[in-house]
Amino acid sequence: MFGRLTWGAIPFHEPIPLITSIVIILALGAVGIWITRKGWWPYLWNEYITSTDHKKIGVMYIVLALVMLVRGFADAIMMRAQQSLAIGASQGYLPPEHYNQIFSAHGTIMIFFVAMPFVIGFMNFVVPLQLGVRDVAFPTMNNVSFWLSASGALLINLSLFIGEFARTGWLAFPPLSEKAFSPGVGVDYYLVALQISGVGTVLTAVNFVTTILKTRAPGMSYLRMPVFCWTALASNLIMLAAFPVLTVVLAELMLDRYLGFHFFTNDGGGNSMLYMNLIWVWGHPEVYILVLPAFGIYSEVAATFSGKPLFGYRSMVFATMAICIISYMVWLHHFFTMGAGGDINAVFGIASMIIGIPTGVKIYNWLFTMYGGRVRFTVPVYYLIGFMLTFVVGGLTGVLLAIPPVDFVVHNSLFLVAHFHQVIIGGVVFALMAGYTYWFPKAFGFTLDERLGKAVFWCWFIGFHLAFMPLYVLGFWGATRRMQHISDPSWAPWLNVAFVGAAIIGLGIVLTVVQLLYSIKTRDQRRDITGDPWDGRTLEWLTLSPPPHYNFAVLPDVHGEEAYWTRKQTAIKQDQLIDEPDYQPIEMPVNTPTGVIVAFFAALCGFAVIWYIWWLAILGLIGAFAIFVWYAWRDENEHIIPVEEVRANARERRRIRMEHLHNLSQST
């Protein structure tokens, strides 16, 4: 009846997961009661959960990412504490099998459920606004994608309460992840959660490539698209081509585990190197899925706060697309040491270094954008500068790792861990924090507190360096990664510095929450009345904050490279807006619970598969199929916003903007 699921799966005998579980359940319960008391469920249901509005979906993605960041960080600080405690005679507080689950969960969560939803959240929120359109190409599918990602996250967190998580590292290499060596449910949690969220990611990619290539405002030609849209396009193209490979390799491992196939087993002719190749054919491009949109965010920030157009726009676009392609040709640098031979290693080593060229081009472009500009040192600019300093070093250690002989020395050491955290924190996380600060007022109508924002930045910046620079040193001394116990006591000082660094990052995460709450409390002082709090250059600043569901009353006509900037300057010069257009009724997609319901059945089905509860799995599949057919059968997918409403809103917006522009033209 319940497959492998027994009372033994609940961690009654292990205090750490048990207490964590109880605390989390109590916290969730408290939040639930609070929302019920306030009567907010209908609002949440109508405005967010079932919404097909790309802006709302973007916000939900980012909330998911922030929540999971807390979880991923909790894992990180536990690892740091263990490595500071378990030195020499001491064994620390985490038994090995638990420690192994933690680093696997940390890596998996940070990449799949923090970085990915964060990046996708920004693309959701920003891309349609910057393209000057009303939504993504497939709004309902967008909602489905989000909820599939959320189900994956749910399943991973469930492994904390029921059963266990994989002890295989974040890429679950066989043969360790095969049934023979990992008989428990841990690897199955990993596989099922990633498969479900992976489907969501492919759908997202389809959605955004279509949106960017086929729905843009009139006049928005390719070489007028903001750089963030270009990077989003590149990122989604990579997703579209890389995620199916992940699906295949994980499905093959599932077949091995569930049905006794022999893809990667030691017996029956299986070949685990096939897994390495396939997973890294996905894995290396994945890094660029994350970092290219981050580069896009830095580009927007650099241009806006320097008060200048982006330097070398075309070279930026070219570099982005070059990286998009080259990222597919370097995967083998992840296993230089596995005997491919000198020639192959040389080819892949050189290919890896070539990516440095377009990346270098970008760094110069940002520098030249700031050079000679009137730079305003806001929080996003702090992150931009912090990024350039950090990322250059991370890139250089990457070039080191791309030299096969060097890689033979530091392979699988803490040097590698330091390198990838440096590029991913310095490159991606800093950009996400910058973007969060930059677009927050657009989403909610008020800016975040600057002082606290700067405090958060310093916590990340200082904390990051303290936490990871020691790992370079330890890596050179031969410290391998994933160690539950440290036998050399002379490493202790460095490990303690790393712990302090992680704690400072933790303080930064706490301050992020404080900043949010404080900013909400004092929002009246920082309202964004005009919709353009930073004197922006791209179309999202043309509409009010928060924008109406349909974004623009009429789609903007785009002239010149900087769609909004040109328009704004003309208006300031002439001290008047363009003539009032002829408003029309607008057709918008209706809300739908399809996404949550499909995701509910997907999660149910996934849970059943993990625990071998086959009847429930079949039930889940039937449910998902039924809701799909039901959805396809409906006729009403759009509702019309009457022209009176559009006109009234637009007139109000024109009045506000006229006032604003008038003030500006007085002051210049």
Place this chain on the structure above:
Amino acid sequence: MSTISETPALGLTHLGSEDTGLGHRGPESKSIVVPYGFWLFVLSDMVLFSALFASYATLVNNSDGGPTTSQLFHRDLVAVETIALLISSFVCGLAMITAKRKNMVWTQIWLVVTGLLGLVFLGIELYEFGTMIAEGAGPQRSAFLSSFFTLVGCHGAHVTAGLLWLGTMMAQIWAKGFQPHIMRRLLCFSVFWHALDIIWVAIFTIVYLIGTLP
């Protein structure tokens, strides 16, 4: 019943007020956007099959002492299978033509024939799988057979999904007529069906033809 006209995907009512000379006049109409998105999805499916082909190519010689390709595959059986699928793709094209002319009877007839040929294909495949498993050449036997069953079975699963889709499409056309959104779906279905054909030609060549070379 709502009347859905061919409007651009979103931001529908804006008539590009000015030609920029760059050929971009705002969002494309739904009849372009929907099939385009679906076509991208089909491309990602092709990538999925490429990974399966790569697995097969890596493992094809790892038969672990078990049966090998030339002992297992029969060209004539696969030839019949292939012809059934190719003809069904052609018939699917006929269904599209008649659907464009809003001819209910013939559209349904051609769709039924498409589906029946698909069933023939699936039947032969299942028969082949069944005999192989009965002979002790199931997917658990060796890495080669694991990859064979996964590659060919994944295609078969796609065909099965296509048949389910075909059934709902026939019901929708019957109940709702040739409305624009139904027509778009039908177009997507035919793209899917033809794509399965292309993948099958690759399977036929790489697995069966090469596998039975003397």
